Amino acid sequence: MKRFISTALNAGILSICLILLSACFLPLTPTPPTLPATLTPTPESYSGNCGYQWAQKDLPELSGQFQQAIHELQPEAKANAFAFGEDCVYADGHAVFSAMETDFNITLQVSDLSNESHLGEWIVKVMQVVEDIPPEKIEGPRPGRVSLEFRSGSEQKYVHFYIDQYKALPDGLSTTEIYQTLQTPQ
Numbered sequence: 001m002k003r004f005i006s007t008a009l010n011a012g013i014l015s016i017c018l019i020l021l022s023a024c025f026l027p028l029t030p031t032p033p034t035l036p037a038t039l040t041p042t043p044e045s046y047s048g049n050c051g052y053q054w055a056q057k058d059l060p061e062l063s064g065q066f067q068q069a070i071h072e073l074q075p076e077a078k079a080n081a082f083a084f085g086e087d088c089v090y091a092d093g094h095a096v097f098s099a100m101e102t103d104f105n106i107t108l109q110v111s112d113l114s115n116e117s118h119l120g121e122w123i124v125k126v127m128q129v130v131e132d133i134p135p136e137k138i139e140g141p142r143p144g145r146v147s148l149e150f151r152s153g154s155e156q157k158y159v160h161f162y163i164d165q166y167k168a169l170p171d172g173l174s175t176t177e178i179y180q181t182l183q184t185p186q
Helices: 003-023 043-049 060-071 116-131 163-167 173-183
Strands: 048-057 076-088 094-109 145-152 154-164
Touching: 048 094, 048 173, 060 076, 060 094, 094 116, 116 145, 116 154, 116 163, 116 173, 145 163, 154 163, 154 173
Parallel strands: 094 145
Antiparallel strands: 048 076, 076 094, 145 154
16 A cells, blocks of 8 residues: 555656646747727837837927027027937837927027127026926926027037026026036036
8 A cells, every 4th residue: 555655646746747847848939918909009018129219309380489489589590499309110110209308409699709698698598488488398208408509700609408407507696607507518
């Protein structure tokens, strides 16, 4: 009887081991998830099957409104707005854009590039326009970037800063200090 129990126990253990071992050799074919009939897949649901690359998207309506507001400050100025973010590019070549921020480019004519107070005044005027834009017109979750080009004849100076850098400036700075603080690489 002891021998029968021992043989049966060994056969049971051997069977369990064979089952576990055979499970290691099952084909690994992924089964695509099934969606209920009422759900429609969206591009976001496939985000794992794409490669990301930096991208930007024109914002013609916002650019037009921004250009008009900047023109009221200086008729010869140029201005535009665009969304900066990422394209999720799929194997078939189509891409889905996701905005990270809305950025602004402005070109202004000035008489003297060395007059930092005057350049700082322009920064304040431009930022008043940017800050007056309704939040629902801004794309992306984070504050955008402002790029100013000051031109005098054939010479130019550039100032680039993030909107939150401008908002974080201490109260009471002179326009010269505003220019110097934002002009300095951060």
